[in-house]
Every structure is written in C-alpha cells, then in structure tokens.
Amino acid sequence: MKSDPYAETDSLDDSLLQVIVTRLETRGRHPAFEAMLIDYLNAMLIDAANTVLDMGCGTGVAARAIARRRGFSGRVLGVDLSPTLAQAAARLAADEGLRDRLEFRVGDSRRLDFSDGVFDAVVAHTLLSHVDDPQAVVSEAARLVRPGGMIGIFDGDYASMTFGHADPVKGKVYDEAIISGVVTSPRVMRQMPRLLKTAGLQPVTSFSNILAEVGKADFWAPAIESFRRLVPKSGIMTEQEADVWAEGLRLDSVAGVFFGASNYYGYVARRP
Ligand SMILES: C[S@@+](CC[C@H](N)C(=O)[O-])C[C@H]1O[C@@H](n2cnc3c(N)ncnc32)[C@H](O)[C@@H]1O
Numbered sequence: 185m186k187s188d189p190y191a192e193t194d195s196l197d198d199s200l201l202q203v204i205v206t207r208l209e210t211r212g213r214h215p216a217f218e219a220m221l222i223d224y225l226n227a228m229l230i231d232a233a234n235t236v237l238d239m240g241c242g243t244g245v246a247a248r249a250i251a252r253r254r255g256f257s258g259r260v261l262g263v264d265l266s267p268t269l270a271q272a273a274a275r276l277a278a279d280e281g282l283r284d285r286l287e288f289r290v291g292d293s294r295r296l297d298f299s300d301g302v303f304d305a306v307v308a309h310t311l312l313s314h315v316d317d318p319q320a321v322v323s324e325a326a327r328l329v330r331p332g333g334m335i336g337i338f339d340g341d342y343a344s345m346t347f348g349h350a351d352p353v354k355g356k357v358y359d360e361a362i363i364s365g366v367v368t369s370p371r372v373m374r375q376m377p378r379l380l381k382t383a384g385l386q387p388v389t390s391f392s393n394i395l396a397e398v399g400k401a402d403f404w405a406p407a408i409e410s411f412r413r414l415v416p417k418s419g420i421m422t423e424q425e426a427d428v429w430a431e432g433l434r435l436d437s438v439a440g441v442f443f444g445a446s447n448y449y450g451y452v453a454r455r456p
Contacts, residue, residue: 187418188368190314193266201268207410212245224450228334231255233304238262239293240311244273251285263291294320301330312372313339326383341447342370348443365415373449385453396445401437404444
C-alpha cells in the first residue's frame with residue numbers, strides 16, 4: 185500500500201477507519217482547528233452560497249460546520265473516497281438534525297461526475313495533502329464552481345510538523361517518519377499559489393496559522409495517538425517504534441516539557 189493511509193481509505197480495514205473517524209471528529213471539535221475553518225469560510229462569504237461541494241469530506245466536519253451556520257440556507261454535498269467515511273458523515277449529520285441540508289456520496293475528487301459550474305462554492309478541508317496529484321483536485325474544483333464562485337482550500341503544511349525530543353537527531357528522524365507515514369504531499373500548501381494559477385483561479389486571500397503547543401499536549405495528544413495507530417500500517421515504523429515515540433511524547437506532556445507544532449494555511453480563490 186501507499187504510505188499515507190488517508191489516501192487509501194477505500195481499502196483500509198475497519199479498525200483503522202475507526203481510528204480515522206475518531207481522529208477527524210476530535211480534531212474538528214478543537215477550538216483552534218474550528219477557528220481556522222471559520223476564518224476561511226467567512227472569507228468565502230459561504231452564507232451566500234446555495235450549493236456547496238465539500239471535497240474529501242471525511243466524516244463531514246466542514247460540511248456540518250457550514251450547514252449549522254445561522255446565515256446559511258443552502259445545501260452541502262460531501263464526497264469522499266471512502267464509503268465507510270461517507271456513511272459515517274451521513275449518520276453524524278442525521279444525529280445533529282442536519283440531514284435535510286447535507287448529502288454524502290462516494291467519489292474521487294481528482295475526477296468527479298458533475299457538470300461544469302454546478303456549485304456556488306467548493307471546499308477542500310485537509311484533502312490536498314493526501315492526494316498524489318493536487319493539481320487535478322484544484323483544477324476539478326475550478327471546473328465545478330460557477331463563474332464568480334468561491335473556492336476554499338485549507339491544509340497543514342505538514343513538512344513543518346515537528347515534535348520535540350530529548351535527542352534532536354532522533355527527533356528529526358521521527359518527524360520525517362511520521363510525516364511520510366500519514367501524508368502524501370507534505371509541501372503542497374507551498375505550491376498552492378501556482379496550483380491556483382494553473383487552474384485559472386484568482387487568489388482572493390490567504391490565512392497562515394501555527395498550531396503550536398508548549399509544555400502540555402492538547403490538540404496534539406489525540407493526533408499523536410492516531411499517528412501511533414496509522415503509521416505502522418504504512419510500513420515506515422514498526423508498532424513497537426511507534427509506541428515508543430508516542431509514549432515518549434505522552435510522558436513529555438505529563439512532565440510539562442512537550443513541544444509540538446505545524447503550520448496550517450487557508451487559501452480562498454474565485455473563478456473569474
Ligand atoms: C484528513 S481527511 C479530512 C476529512 C475532512 N475534510 C476533515 O477535515 O475532517 C482526508 C479525507 O480525504 C479523503 N480522500 C483522500 N483522497 C481522496 C480523493 N482522491 N477523493 C476524495 N476523497 C479523498 C479521505 O478518505 C479522508 O476522508
């Protein structure tokens with residue numbers, strides 16, 4: 185298999201898909217993560233949209249956040265590579281009473297079966313870092329949004345993701361292993377201005393954020409727990425190595441010496 189489990193969600197076993205469901209929902213509820221989503225949705229003027237496409241929707245974190253906005257009265261269609269995640273998204277939307285505003289389908293965002301320009305807005309929330317051909321996704325988003333419509337693309341700059349370690353040399357080796365174990369395109373947000381231009385999109389604005397925790401892990405604690413489960417499946421680390429890595433960071437947090445950080449970027453663009 186490829187080294188990024190998020191790129192293979194259509195063929196992962198159920199226990200790993202459950203790890204991903206838990207991870208996406210926990211991350212989606214974190215205030216720092218929620219705030220980054222709200223920032224770029226506001227900049228997209230998302231409330232004015234009647235039809236929104238959420239590419240790589242996972243469990244529907246971004247789709248539900250749009251549907252529950254007071255000013256939004258449209259509909260969101262989420263598509264994901266994984267039937268299990270699309271089903272989980274539908275269940276979570278129904279649990280929240282949002283079923284009439286949301287629909288979820290299985291699809292590959294590199295090539296979707298919709299006509300040109302049928303959506304008022306398109307969102308890709310932490311999808312791009314998991315695809316091997318990000319230009320195909322950006323160009324597909326540009327094709328599917330109507331002229332004048334908005335596109336919001338948000339992701340981690342995972343090449344910058346790093347964790348402290350007592351031995352900095354070992355820490356660097358671990359950082360590189362974790363990044364290649366959970367991400368396909370760790371530098372994609374640095375390429376985004378070019379990808380948008382090639383897709384014929386006009387940049388509107390961008391957001392830069394650093395999600396850093398010093399002393400105690402909060403956002404990063406469940407992320408590390410998910411990496412501990414997912415990375416060994418990629419063959420980059422053994423289960424034992426991943427346990428040692430994750431347990432070391434847990435103890436760092438207990439001792440108040442934890443360090444974990446990654447940059448995140450949001451881009452908003454318009455189809456001319
Ligand atoms: C990190 S998750 C993000 C999920 C959701 N957008 C969120 O932020 O909670 C990446 C998602 O992209 C999906 N995915 C990966 N490659 C895809 C592709 N080519 N087309 C559609 N979905 C894809 C995965 O199944 C996974 O649900």
